[in-house]
Amino acid sequence: MQHLKTATTMALASACMALFTGMAWADPDPTAELIIEGELHLVTRAPSDDVITPNLPERYSGWLFRDADTRAMQMDDFENPAMLAVENGEALWSTADGTAGQSCQDCHGDAEESMAGVRASMPHVNEDGVLWSMEDYVNDCRTERMGAEAWRWSGNEMTSMTSYISLQSRGMPVDVQIDGPAAPYWEQGRDMYYTRYGQLELSCSSCHEESYGLMIRADHLSQGQINGFPTYRLKNAGIVSIHNRFRGCIRDTRAETFAEGSDEFRALELYVASRGMGLSIEGVSVRP
DSSP: OOOOOOOSOHHHHHHHHTTTTTOOBOOOOTTOOEEETTTEEEOOEEEOOSSSOTTOSEEEOGGGGSOHHHHHHHHOTTTOTTHHHHHHHHHHHTOOBTTTTBOHHHHHOOHHHHTTTTGGGOSEEOTTSOEEOHHHHHHHIIIIIIOOOOOOTTSHHHHHHHHHHHHTTTTSBOOOOOSGGGHHHHHHHHHHHTOOBTTTTBOHHHHHTTSTTBEETTEEOOOOOOTTOSEEETTTTEEEOHHHHHHHHHHHTTOOOOOTTOHHHHHHHHHHHHTTTTSBOOOSEEEO
């Protein structure tokens, strides 16, 4: 297990927090409505609660913090650049691979039916009691049923497939399990969310709970909701996975990060997903 480096000086933390000093605050647009193709209404605001998000007045999708052009891009499937990954994922769904000569479609049939709701419940505790992300389930099918090689966590094939699967849950509410066998993982993720990491001594909550709405660099901080992932980031000109975004955030604290697919990131994914309970799955979204 990799260990995050603790801060060496408080001066660095002060320097980082100075990034926010005097910056403009932007409340989520109170009039914006996320409607896909003029028909599918997605929920972008949901009530907070005293268990998961006691420090938030309301849960907001990251879509609400974006500028009008970016919001419009996501509402039009023709203009949404993430739909190229969805199309690639659809092709992969029906492509046979591995020694078994099987495709995803051979076992799961029509993805629109068999994968509906899957993204909304991820990550999920598997039959062995282990918390798995969607990528784990995809690679388990590939290696154990298809006799194919596992895909790289944030590789083009995996992000295309997770984009395609996620689209089948678009419009459904986030509904991850946080009790029962999932409880220890959720608690681990919650502890990580509030732990200060790196030379800058920042936690997830430092930005996405205490400072959302503030301008940092050229964009506004959101609440860090992941209901829009996989997401097309204009900055990267490509699809970004949840764990890839986690790595980037921890890197920005000047800490040694965990690996994509690590136990730590799966636990963090569960907790962060639960903070968006009630918001619609947007998969696939567009962000700066």
